Amino acid sequence: xxxxxxxxxxxxxxxxxxxxxxxxxxxxxxxxxxxxxxxxxxxxxxxxxxxxxxxxxxxxxxxxxxxxxxxxxxxxxxxxxxxxxxxxxxxxxxxxxxxxxxxxxxxxxxxxxxxxxxxxxxxxxxxxxxxxxxxxxxxxxxxxxxxxxxxxxxxxxxxxxxxxxxxxxxxxxxxxxxxxxxxxxxxxxxxxxxxxxxxxxxxxxxxxxxxxxxxxxxxxxxxxxxxxxxxxxxxxxxxxxxxxxxxxxxxxxxxxxxxxxxxxxxxxxxxxxx
Amino acid sequence: xxxxxxxxxxxxxxxxxxxxxxxxxxxxxxxxxxxxxxxxxxxxxxxxxxxxxxxxxxxxxxxxxxxxxxxxxxxxxxxxxxxxxxxxxxxxxxxxxxxxxxxxxxxxxxxxxxxxxxxxxxxxxxxxxxxxxxxxxxxxxxxxxxxxxxxxxxxxxxxxxxxxxxxxxxxxxxxxxxxxxxxxxxxxxxxxxxxxxxxxxxxxxxxxxxxxxxxxxxxxxxxxxxxxxxxxxxxxxxxxxxxxxxxxxxxxxxxxxxxxxxxxxxxxxxxxxxxxxxxxxxxxxxxxxx
Amino acid sequence: xxxxxxxxxxxxxxxxxxxxxxxxxxxxxxxxxxxxxxxxxxxxxxxxxxxxxxxxxxxxxxxxxxxxxxxxxxxxxxxxxxxxxxxxxxxxxxxxxxxxxxxxxxxxxxxxxxxxxxxxxxxxxxxxxxxxxxxxxxxxxxxxxxxxxxxxxxxxxxxxxxxxxxxxxxxxxxxxxxxxxxxxxxxxxxxxxxxxxxxxxxxxxxxxxxxxxxxxxxxxxxxxxxxxxxxxxxxxxxxxxxxxxxxxxxxxxxxxxxxxxxxxxxxxxxxxxxxxxxxxxxxxxxxxxxxxxxxxxxxxxxxxxxxxxxxxxxxxxxxxxxxxxxxxxxxxxxxxxxxxxxxxxxxxxx
Numbered sequence: 067x068x069x070x071x072x073x074x075x076x077x078x079x080x081x082x083x084x085x086x087x088x089x090x091x092x093x094x095x096x097x098x099x100x101x102x103x104x105x106x107x108x109x110x111x112x113x114x115x116x117x118x119x120x121x122x123x124x125x126x127x128x129x130x131x132x133x134x135x136x137x138x139x140x141x142x143x144x145x146x147x148x149x150x151x152x153x154x155x156x157x158x159x160x161x162x163x164x165x166x167x168x169x170x171x172x173x174x175x176x177x178x179x180x181x182x183x184x185x186x187x188x189x190x191x192x193x194x195x196x197x198x199x200x201x202x203x204x205x206x207x208x209x210x211x212x213x214x215x216x217x218x219x220x221x222x223x224x225x226x227x228x229x230x231x232x233x234x235x236x237x238x239x240x241x242x243x244x245x246x247x248x249x250x251x252x253x254x255x256x257x258x259x260x261x262x263x264x265x266x267x268x269x270x271x272x273x274x275x276x277x278x279x280x281x282x283x284x285x286x287x288x289x290x291x292x293x294x295x296x297x298x299x300x301x302x303x304x305x306x307x308x309x310x311x312x313x314x315x316x317x318x319x320x321x322x323x324x325x326x327x328x329x330x331x332x333x334x335x336x337x338x339x340x
Numbered sequence: 341x342x343x344x345x346x347x348x349x350x351x352x353x354x355x356x357x358x359x360x361x362x363x364x365x366x367x368x369x370x371x372x373x374x375x376x377x378x379x380x381x382x383x384x385x386x387x388x389x390x391x392x393x394x395x396x397x398x399x400x401x402x403x404x405x406x407x408x409x410x411x412x413x414x415x416x417x418x419x420x421x422x423x424x425x426x427x428x429x430x431x432x433x434x435x436x437x438x439x440x441x442x443x444x445x446x447x448x449x450x451x452x453x454x455x456x457x458x459x460x461x462x463x464x465x466x467x468x469x470x471x472x473x474x475x476x477x478x479x480x481x482x483x484x485x486x487x488x489x490x491x492x493x494x495x496x497x498x499x500x501x502x503x504x505x506x507x508x509x510x511x512x513x514x515x516x517x518x519x520x521x522x523x524x525x526x527x528x529x530x531x532x533x534x535x536x537x538x539x540x541x542x543x544x545x546x547x548x549x550x551x552x553x554x555x556x557x558x559x560x561x562x563x564x565x566x567x568x569x570x571x572x573x574x575x576x577x578x579x580x581x582x583x584x585x586x587x588x589x590x591x592x593x594x595x596x597x598x599x600x601x602x603x604x605x606x607x608x609x610x611x612x613x614x615x616x617x618x619x620x621x622x623x624x625x626x627x628x629x630x
Numbered sequence: 631x632x633x634x635x636x637x638x639x640x641x642x643x644x645x646x647x648x649x650x651x652x653x654x655x656x657x658x659x660x661x662x663x664x665x666x667x668x669x670x671x672x673x674x675x676x677x678x679x680x681x682x683x684x685x686x687x688x689x690x691x692x693x694x695x696x697x698x699x700x701x702x703x704x705x706x707x708x709x710x711x712x713x714x715x716x717x718x719x720x721x722x723x724x725x726x727x728x729x730x731x732x733x734x735x736x737x738x739x740x741x742x743x744x745x746x747x748x749x750x751x752x753x754x755x756x757x758x759x760x761x762x763x764x765x766x767x768x769x770x771x772x773x774x775x776x777x778x779x780x781x782x783x784x785x786x787x788x789x790x791x792x793x794x795x796x797x798x799x800x801x802x803x804x805x806x807x808x809x810x811x812x813x814x815x816x817x818x819x820x821x822x823x824x825x826x827x828x829x830x831x832x833x834x835x836x837x838x839x840x841x842x843x844x845x846x847x848x849x850x851x852x853x854x855x856x857x858x859x860x861x862x863x864x865x866x867x868x869x870x871x872x873x874x875x876x877x878x879x880x881x882x883x884x885x886x887x888x889x890x891x892x893x894x895x896x897x898x899x900x901x902x903x904x905x906x907x908x909x910x911x912x913x914x915x916x917x918x919x920x921x922x923x924x925x926x927x928x929x930x931x932x933x934x935x936x937x938x939x940x941x942x943x944x945x946x947x948x949x950x951x952x953x954x955x956x957x958x959x960x961x962x963x964x965x966x967x968x969x970x971x972x973x974x975x976x977x978x979x980x
Contacts, residue, residue: 108830150529163520167542216918246689251901251912280903317835319860326864333839
């Protein structure tokens with residue numbers, strides 16, 4: 067069953083005195099319930115516009131974005147409240163996506179308070195402490211500010227904040243690309259473990275194909291506002307059919323010096339021919 | 341987006357740290373401010389009435405001595421005791437004025453930020469119009485309507501001070517609104533009021549804290565100017581600005597009469613200004629030493 | 631002191647130091663105010679010979695960028711000690727004016743953000759020509775050479791595009807322009823600080839290919855600063871790994887990837903997802919890199935190291951020869967072993 071469905075979504079930006087920019091062209095994307103689906107593209111491909119549309123902060127020019135029967139761009143009142151509670155986001159940069167003035171307790175507990183899921187202060191604190199333990203932090207961190215944590219820990223806080231209200235759909239926008247290399251694996255494992263344990267659905271937006279291959283069961287590739295290839299990630303990444311996907315895959319640096327040098331030789335040869 | 345702020349921030353951070361980092365400043369400044377506040381409260385009670393208000397032409401323009409620590413003014417009144425007695429009207433009225441127009445400014449900026457494009461347009465045009473009123477002229481008008489007194493001056497200055505605050509704060513709040521954590525809060529389903537009180541305002545007000553403290557000194561000076569043109573504190577009030585302007589004719593023969601209250605104003609302005617910087621470092625986790 | 635230091639096995643190379651293009655010895659970098667300075671880099675040494683392509687790999691706070699910038703003396707606030715000999719001249723002893731003549735003329739620099747490195751109000755051509763114009767080269771000559779270097783870097787229709795402004799160029803094109811600025815005065819060394827991090831994968835590949843080509847054709851030495859081990863594999867000959875202000879591992883690129891010596895290098899290689907293989911679960915390095923102001927006692931990596939033992943928590947390990955060649959700073963490769971090997975070698979000789 068599909069939990070999130072984008073149907074023929076178009077978005078055109080009009081700027082004064084310029085050609086209109088078609089940021090999204092007939093996007094069709096389905097996120098099946100209980101899966102981790104990857105959306106891969108380069109900067110300017112339309113990834114950000116898709117996320118903003120799902121957030122309800124950007125209205126598509128045409129098409130529908132349906133979450134569990136609710137058309138997000140038109141949602142109001144109770145429907146909008148349900149979307150806000152059931153769809154949560156984890157952003158790229160945990161430093162700027164966490165309010166620097168709030169303590170961890172307030173940050174993680176905010177959703178519980180706003181959606182009146184836990185109005186009692188001490189019980190809320192206890193639940194936040196549980197959540198922190200779940201993401202690998204501890205109840206000693208409750209009264210600290212995000213600034214005193216490392217990048218990886220901040221992203222854990224952001225994940226705890228998103229998971230606090232028990233979302234059904236988690237949208238992750240490049241959740242590890244701003245983190246230190248040695249910490250990325252921790253956060254990826256955490257996301258994977260949480261998803262397996264709690265069974266929520268994930269839309270994972272990334273530019274790194276290796277990361278996508280590691281954690282996504284399905285993947286869609288977007289190029290200049292269009293989905294050019296979509297399917298199970300093993301199939302798409304092992305035997306890409308679209309030239310763009312092939313080019314992306316070829317460009318991924320290979321951490322094997324022999325293979326990488328051979329690639330470099332080939333590229334130099336191509337360069338000379340061209 | 342945050343270009344200007346991010347570029348200035350490191351420089352500003354360095355200066356703030358350079359000043360507030362000097363050992364002792366963190367301790368001395370709050371003590372100074374506390375002393376000034378205490379003075380403002382008890383000053384008029386401890387200063388002998390005769391020394392402050394009674395004219396005594398025979399004693400006029402005496403240089404500082406054991407009897408008159410800071411000398412006497414043109415009417416033979418003791419400058420030291422007048423400064424003590426005047427602390428209340430000078431300091432409390434400036435605090436009142438600055439706090440008053442800051443609150444007005446916050447309200448207006450909040451309406452402009454939250455009310456959408458149209459509200460923003462309308463509010464900011466009103467701000468532009470209000471900015472066109474020079475405080476002195478406006479105060480003259482208020483004084484004409486309410487009668488010249490310190491309270492008319494206070495009202496006039498509150499009514500002319502808010503547009504600058506509103507304009508400044510609206511810019512800062514717009515910038516805060518574009519931060520990712522605001523989007524994050526919005527998609528969590530946070531209400532507008534909560535968004536404002538917990539996310540936007542706390543991250544925008546540190547600019548205002550600094551401005552608030554810096555404005556105090558400025559306000560004392562303008563209040564003095566208003567006294568001079570006759571719409572502010574009325575003689576024989578010992579308000580500091582009025583003391584400076586009152587002594588300006590004898591500055592060559594008896595410089596202490598103008599310099600002493602002038603020094604009191606400068607010291608107060610400095611103390612509050614530094615307090616603003618210290619508060620900023622305290623309030624903003626980003627400025628704290630890691 | 632210096633002679634003793636050079637005798638220490640801190641180089642993977644056996645080539646004599648006199649031939650070195652760049653020879654950094656015990657570079658130590660401090661920042662912050664005097665009473666409590668922050669040590670950003672401690673005793674960093676590295677040799678580069680003409681045409682060498684070396685990668686300096688590390689995470690945030692490892693000191694890799696600070697090291698690169700300090701070789702160029704870009705941050706006047708840092709206090710530097712040790713020596714940085716470039717073509718036999720100690721850069722740390724030069725006056726600021728002499729240093730200006732080194733920067734951009736003998737050593738070129740490429741930064742991470744190509745937009746920030748370019749002045750938006752000046753045409754591409756002017757910016758590429760600038761180093762030559764400062765050196766007093768005539769305008770027509772500078773224009774000719776700017777066009778040549780842009781041609782070399784694959785900027786199509788270079789003569790016409792020199793009149794364009796930075797915003798009219800794409801990210802990859804801008805990075806070519808920055809590269810052209812670094813190359814125009816024929817430096818013998820380029821320091822590239824994360825040159826591809828801000829770029830998309832395909833553009834990243836193009837820029838690396840270009841740098842590969844240019845450095846090979848010109849016999850140019852390149853010091854590539856990066857956090858991404860992947861980009862290192864196909865491009866460099868030698869890799870130095872930094873962790874929390876120190877060089878902890880240095881080896882040829884093949885050795886580093888096949889037999890990583892330092893537990894940190896081993897962990898890094900396992901923790902990065904690979905496009906050519908999937909694992910059920912990524913192996914991780916616990917914890918996070920320490921802040922330079924709060925390093926643990928002993929080896930800075932010990933709290934995260936699965937192999938740490940008592941000595942690691944007490945003593946900072948020195949760089950010693952690693953079993954597979956190269957050097958490593960880890961108590962798991964004790965001096966005794968190296969000595970035993972040396973003795974064994976002597977016995978064989980006798």
